[in-house]
Amino acid sequence: MNENSIERLSKYKSSLQKLKTLGFLKVFSDNLADALGIQSAQVRKDFSLFGISGKKRGGYNVEDLLTSINTILGKDRIENVIIVGCGNIGIALMNYRGFVREKIKIIAGFDIDPSRMAKVEKIPIYTMEKLKDFIHAESVKIAIIAVPDIAAQRVADLLISYGIKGILNFAPIKLKSQGEVVINNVDLIQEIEKVIYYANAMDDDNGKES
Amino acid sequence: MNENSIERLSKYKSSLQKLKTLGFLKVFSDNLADALGIQSAQVRKDFSLFGISGKKRGGYNVEDLLTSINTILGKDRIENVIIVGCGNIGIALMNYRGFVREKIKIIAGFDIDPSRMAKVEKIPIYTMEKLKDFIHAESVKIAIIAVPDIAAQRVADLLISYGIKGILNFAPIKLKSQGEVVINNVDLIQEIEKVIYYANAMDDDNGKES
DNA sequence: TAGATTGTTAATCGATTAACAATC
DNA sequence: TAGATTGTTAATCGATTAACAATC
Incomplete structure (x- = not known):
């Protein structure tokens, strides 16, 4: 229920919407982890935090998962x-x-x-x-x-x-x-200052290497 | 040097710019902490992380601090x-x-x-x-x-x-x-989904209380 | 000097990750 | 059944905070 987990919920949703469009029926914590660049344990932890459960061995039903997340995010209505x-x-x-x-x-x-x-x-x-x-x-x-x-x-x-x-x-x-x-x-x-900082830092690092 | 500390650097800068406009010459870690809603230890830790130092008892010089932060954030030029x-x-x-x-x-x-x-x-x-x-x-x-x-x-x-x-x-x-x-x-x-989630969560909490 | 503030170390807190029993 | 995946507990990691010696 911390801010990061809410943000990830939003990202899971967007991944799931794409999977649904592609006709996928189920998804594993491992798939979502790959999509977001995080660990599968994180995905399962997030879901358990929000009371979402899947099937051992069978993963999560895409449609159900999307419904659950939409309800949590208040997206079951306009x-x-x-x-x-x-x-x-x-x-x-x-x-x-x-x-x-x-x-x-x-x-x-x-x-x-x-x-x-x-x-x-x-x-x-x-x-x-x-x-x-x-x-x-x-x-x-x-x-x-x-x-x-x-x-x-x-x-x-x-x-x-x-x-x-x-x-x-x-x-x-x-x-x-x-x-x-x-x-x-x-x-x-x-947001743009962050980009500038890291881009400069990266250039400096390269400078040191060469 | 983590992402949060860069973000705070950006916020210190914006506070310092206002202080400078108001004619302030020096500032204490405690002042900046109040402005950002964080602890003064965090402010001093951030500065020490980026090699910025102040004067014991005398705080930090606004002008110098601003210059240091601008240099770090790459804002010493357009x-x-x-x-x-x-x-x-x-x-x-x-x-x-x-x-x-x-x-x-x-x-x-x-x-x-x-x-x-x-x-x-x-x-x-x-x-x-x-x-x-x-x-x-x-x-x-x-x-x-x-x-x-x-x-x-x-x-x-x-x-x-x-x-x-x-x-x-x-x-x-x-x-x-x-x-x-x-x-x-x-x-x-x-970003807006986060707002909607917390606004709903807040409403739900109130519902429970009453 | 006495008092205040920095700079840093150690303690705490919280979030992520690893590991594994449960079970499908 | 054997193998795979969840759900959760415990371990790890990292960031924040407390505390305090140094010192102005």
Whole structure:
């Protein structure tokens, strides 16, 4: 139930979806381990942690396993999500095809400047004034923040006060959560800095070798 | 030198930049620990790991610390980066202001469909045919992949064969790296699934309590 | 000097992995 | 049955934290 095991669950799901498409009926912990580049014991440990069991000698039924994982990840139904901040990143996420495939539905965008409306197909964009009523009317639980960093904490506080339970934050600032809410900060700068660091470190190593 | 310590280095940097703006001259491990929500021992351990030292009783000099961290993260100069795939996410990244501030310069985009050119200011977009020559001519070491998942592995293999050393991948597929290259996979689906899982888990807990 | 903070060592904690009995 | 795979326990590994001597 730690963060890593949740992430792996998400990866198992994606592997299993491909196996299902290919017509596979069963799968062994060893296969999934290979797909993720981990040990088979890890796979079995993860499953046992979430109460998923297979058949000794017979492995796991692909269909059943997928159903179990989807239930755990809350993917047995469509999740309605809103996006606050309709700049480049917000708009890109609205148009992102991958979400639809995973039963994640962006049902509205919010922005201080409603003139951006033209850019997106089929997803309405409202002014910030509508935020509160919309969240209540649609019982929205999950929101994506894609506003500039200076506005991010204020938007987060608003969302939390309106009853949002989970936030995915793209603003380059670590949001502090007060109360019963999950905040996942995606820091693009940090991600590319990691790449740059390791790429440089690798080059340095090569320099030493030669 | 593990992945977590690199990530923290990136966060220290961002805290230090703010402190510098505010005119702070020195900082204690305790201050940085508070800012990141970790223990001060962790901060000192990280610094000692990277050979950064402070003054007993006097803490760390903000300016010097920032310089040291920037050098380690390779941020003492502008890093030229290219983006392959100029769909919504690619374009959003090209327009992302945060990169400029961090000395990350997107110098070109590449796409099979060059008609997208109109959308971005000042960053040229070329056809895939120009990729090889451009990488060689400009000695590009870092690339961002923002193509659809089916094309991602092929693009990655191309980039690697052209000498790219670090890849930040936004396609929802775990790329396999052969050889001397760093690949950092940013999986947006996975990030939002984590939020949904924890938000649901939190709601379930509340249900039990009441 | 007395007090505060670093730098490092040792202890703790938690996650991964190895190993193997159970069993299909 | 013999062989293969799960599920779980115990061992290992690595990262975080506590503690404290050194010292400014």
